[in-house]
Amino acid sequence: xxxxxxxxxLFLYSCATRDEAPSTPAAxxxxxxxxxxxxxxxxxxxxxxxxxxxxxGRLVQAAGTLERALRIEPRNPRLWHxxxxxxxxxxxxxxxxxxxxxxxxxxxSDSALRAxxxxxxxxxxxxx
Amino acid sequence: xxxxxxxxxxFGYAVLAGFAAFLAFAFYLDLRVTGxxxxxxxxxxxxxxxxxxxxxxxxxxxxxxxxAELRALGYAVGEREQPGWFxxxxxxxxxxxxxxxxxxxxQPARRLRVTFEPVGVKSVTSEGKDVPLARLEPLPIGGIYPxxxxxxxxxxLGEVPRHLVMELIAVEDRNFFSHAGFDPRALARAAxxxxxxxxxxxxxxxxxxxxxxxxxxxxxxxxxxxxxxxAVLLEMHYxxxxxxxxxxxxxxxxxxxxxxxxxxxxxxxxxxxxxxRHLNVAESALLIAMVKGPxxxxxxxxxxxxxxxxxLVLHEAKEQGYLTLEQYSAARAMPLGVAPKPETGxxxxxxxxxxxxxxxxxxxxxxxxxxxxxxxxxxxxxRVQNAxxxxxxxxxxxxxxDRRFGPPGMEGAVVVADPQSGEIQALVSGRxxxxxxFNRAVDAARPVGSLLKPVVYLTALQEPAKYTLVTPIDxxxxxxKSRGAPDWEPQNYDxxxxxxxxxxTALAQSYNAATARLGTDIGVEKVLDNVRRLGIExxxxxxxxxxxxxxxxxxxxxxxxxxxxxxxxxKTPLRAIREVTTQEGRPLARYALRVEQAIATEPAYLITAxxxxxxxxxxxxxxxxxxxxxxxxxxxxGTTDDQRDAWFAGFTxxxxxxxxxxxDDNRAAKLSGAASALPVWGDLMAALQPExxxxxxxxxxxxxxxxxxxxxxxxxSCPGAxxxxxxxxxxxxxxxxxxxxLGVTVQEVKQKARSWLDRLFGR
Numbered sequence: 001x002x003x004x005x006x007x008x009x010l011f012l013y014s015c016a017t018r019d020e021a022p023s024t025p026a027a028x029x030x031x032x033x034x035x036x037x038x039x040x041x042x043x044x045x046x047x048x049x050x051x052x053x054x055x056x057g058r059l060v061q062a063a064g065t066l067e068r069a070l071r072i073e074p075r076n077p078r079l080w081h082x083x084x085x086x087x088x089x090x091x092x093x094x095x096x097x098x099x100x101x102x103x104x105x106x107x108x109s110d111s112a113l114r115a116x117x118x119x120x121x122x123x124x125x126x127x128x
Numbered sequence: 129x130x131x132x133x134x135x136x137x138x139f140g141y142a143v144l145a146g147f148a149a150f151l152a153f154a155f156y157l158d159l160r161v162t163g164x165x166x167x168x169x170x171x172x173x174x175x176x177x178x179x180x181x182x183x184x185x186x187x188x189x190x191x192x193x194x195x196a197e198l199r200a201l202g203y204a205v206g207e208r209e210q211p212g213w214f215x216x217x218x219x220x221x222x223x224x225x226x227x228x229x230x231x232x233x234x235q236p237a238r239r240l241r242v243t244f245e246p247v248g249v250k251s252v253t254s255e256g257k258d259v260p261l262a263r264l265e266p267l268p269i270g271g272i273y274p275x276x277x278x279x280x281x282x283x284x285l286g287e288v289p290r291h292l293v294m295e296l297i298a299v300e301d302r303n304f305f306s307h308a309g310f311d312p313r314a315l316a317r318a319a320x321x322x323x324x325x326x327x328x329x330x331x332x333x334x335x336x337x338x339x340x341x342x343x344x345x346x347x348x349x350x351x352x353x354x355x356x357x358x359a360v361l362l363e364m365h366y367x368x369x370x371x372x373x374x375x376x377x378x379x380x381x382x383x384x385x386x387x388x389x390x391x392x393x394x395x396x397x398x399x400x401x402x403x404x405r406h407l408n409v410a411e412s413a414l415l416i417a418m419v420k421g422p423x424x425x426x427x428x429x430x431x432x433x434x435x436x437x438x439x440l441v442l443h444e445a446k447e448q449g450y451l452t453l454e455q456y457s458a459a460r461a462m463p464l465g466v467a468p469k470p471e472t473g474x475x476x477x478x479x480x481x482x483x484x485x486x487x488x489x490x491x492x493x494x495x496x497x498x499x500x501x502x503x504x505x506x507x508x509x510x511r512v513q514n515a516x517x518x519x520x521x522x523x524x525x526x527x528x529x530d531r532r533f534g535p536p537g538m539e540g541a542v543v544v545a546d547p548q549s550g551e552i553q554a555l556v557s558g559r560x561x562x563x564x565x566f567n568r569a570v571d572a573a574r575p576v577g578s579l580l581k582p583v584v585y586l587t588a589l590q591e592p593a594k595y596t597l598v599t600p601i602d603x604x605x606x607x608x609k610s611r612g613a614p615d616w617e618p619q620n621y622d623x624x625x626x627x628x629x630x631x632x633t634a635l636a637q638s639y640n641a642a643t644a645r646l647g648t649d650i651g652v653e654k655v656l657d658n659v660r661r662l663g664i665e666x667x668x669x670x671x672x673x674x675x676x677x678x679x680x681x682x683x684x685x686x687x688x689x690x691x692x693x694x695x696x697x698x699k700t701p702l703r704a705i706r707e708v709t710t711q712e713g714r715p716l717a718r719y720a721l722r723v724e725q726a727i728a729t730e731p732a733y734l735i736t737a738x739x740x741x742x743x744x745x746x747x748x749x750x751x752x753x754x755x756x757x758x759x760x761x762x763x764x765x766g767t768t769d770d771q772r773d774a775w776f777a778g779f780t781x782x783x784x785x786x787x788x789x790x791x792d793d794n795r796a797a798k799l800s801g802a803a804s805a806l807p808v809w810g811d812l813m814a815a816l817q818p819e820x821x822x823x824x825x826x827x828x829x830x831x832x833x834x835x836x837x838x839x840x841x842x843x844x845s846c847p848g849a850x851x852x853x854x855x856x857x858x859x860x861x862x863x864x865x866x867x868x869x870l871g872v873t874v875q876e877v878k879q880k881a882r883s884w885l886d887r888l889f890g891r
Contacts, residue, residue, distance in 0.1 A: 041184070041185070041258075041260045042182075042184035042185070042186075042260045042261040044260075045260040045261055046261065060715070060718060061232060063718070063720060064231070064232055064707070064718055065232065067549070067706075067720070067721050068182075068232075070548070070549060070721065071182070071546070071549055071551070072182060072184070074546070074548030074549060074782075075548070075824070083721070095722060095723070098698070098722075098723045098724050098725055099723060101698075101725050102698050102723050102725070105696050105697075105698070105729045105824060105826065106824050108824060
């Protein structure tokens, strides 16, 4: 039902703008919703294995797996965040802060994620 | 009497001295044999791999591309006994994957069923179960080879079929297991035969090995003698099996352009697309037939001669009792069975491999790269690379025909990268992508012209209080005076001045006077500082003319600069390599993804919107007919004086590409960036189904409906109104004359529609 409503509103909206204003939208269109639920299964699997590696101290492996996931979903802010955490544990504070900022730039309205990124940035600043 | 005694004594001394010299010589050879045989072993080239295709529901790769990749990997169509084949159906593939050791671990052989829909992969399953993610093995794309471009795949004697060994012994050295390094009977036989006009080497396998391993190919008595002594020494130190194994790995068995095929392991792959342990009696016999002369008996070039010789090998093996009559007859009846293989030489992608090699040389010894059998995993995407090569070659051929300047024709270069990860997916260094010469993509520094303009506007947009996308900029005649230099008076491309124009239009139309005025107002140093932040490392001259692109950069450098803008201000150094492992798969190094926030996200967002304007309404409108409008490409054309250099740099949601077109000898191409580099870019992207460019809007950016005439707030009644982004409260406050006093903004309408729908559907 929600999807139907969403599609219908999209349709109505596109009709509405065409009728009401002869405008060409110049701003980049908003980020599409998280792709498909299926695609996230692949990412979820990689994230889980990266977390497992990180927990076991295999940080290089964890970072590699997260980068693999980022190649598939480069605009997933959670992946950037996870990578920031791994870099922080590796003692690379500068990278951690940059990666957290990258995550923030994609986080949209996810305030919990933003707070977590901010915490990494703060921590990187104090450790440096 | 005394005299005779003295002669005898001297003679004795001479014999002793000779014997001592021989001993010393033998001792020296012994040192060489043990030292070198033990120490040198084989140099194994570093192997370079393309990116693996990741298969998961949603992979945007069409079925035909996966099939093409499997074929390139040497997978057979149709079911086979061993892994390494696939079955195709209308919308699905059944793949029997070979095992492969990735940098992060081994992936065993497995069966995959992949179903497709038009955009890409629909599902991946294995034995009925969903597979979240699977990798195809990566395509080998070349190597870094030892001297003589020797390539080989080492095998153990245990992996080599017994019939191959027996066929070898039957033809090359029938007393191998009984002689001591040389075979007097074979020598005698050879002497007799050569006396009767037929040349035949009486060399044993051991002698052949010594000759290939330690000696030069000249044919002198001294060398023959050395060879013999060394063969005997080798036999004293090492067992028959060790010698045999070394021989099977050493033997030269063919040539693939500049790459020399050594050893039965690689030869089995090269001629039959198989592992050596799966070779049958006839196939093995063909390899043994080639030992005598791989060029003369090349089964791909001289099939009759090769077949005759193969059958001779089979005959000898039967005569000496190594094959039964049944085995012999069956093998003799078989065709050559050689797999067709496009000749690739050391690499089909020399420009990319050269870049890989350069990046590796910073971290590894050249010697190690050429001998340790390292495995190098890169980001090259053969599909993107082929699309780029094709787009460039096709368009250049067309330009040559239209221009009629005569040879040498126009040249070009292309760089394609992932804007988020900075990975280089394709690198084309000229119209003949197989040519291993000047790497234009990396080493050609050419004036960039207007490609630098976005940086001028980016620098302006960093001060939202002073500059927005609608701020009027003066495109009137402009003169820049500096002491000790002639006055600088930039002209526009259309030789006209346009008066006051909105900032976004000045960029979209690439106005020179407006850009020069804007850039000098902000300060040349400030602009150049941004150029450096974006990733240009070479020193730039702090002259006003630099603003208009009087700067020479390589396509790769331009790609770096645009990567930073394309990823929202986060610079990621462009990389070709992902990981390096040892031969056995132990990880040695990862080339990690690194990001650095070089530019704040807001100005990066604004300049991207402005560059989308270049395509929507500016100099790059030509792309509109090549790509769907919702792709929302951001880019910039570049053309230099007299149209010597034509550029286009731009990005979609998933790819960034830079194209340069021009003449090596700097002739005026008389083609603008829009007329030459842009079509190459468009063809390339159109072939790859680009993802639309949809940037995440930063928090303090608002989009406002603007009346293009006045640059003020518009509403629904304003014709041609545009939604434009503004940073932190910099949007104009005033309403355009066309907007009614009571007019509502787009945001308000959207809000209303949403709440109405919410109520309707009871959300």
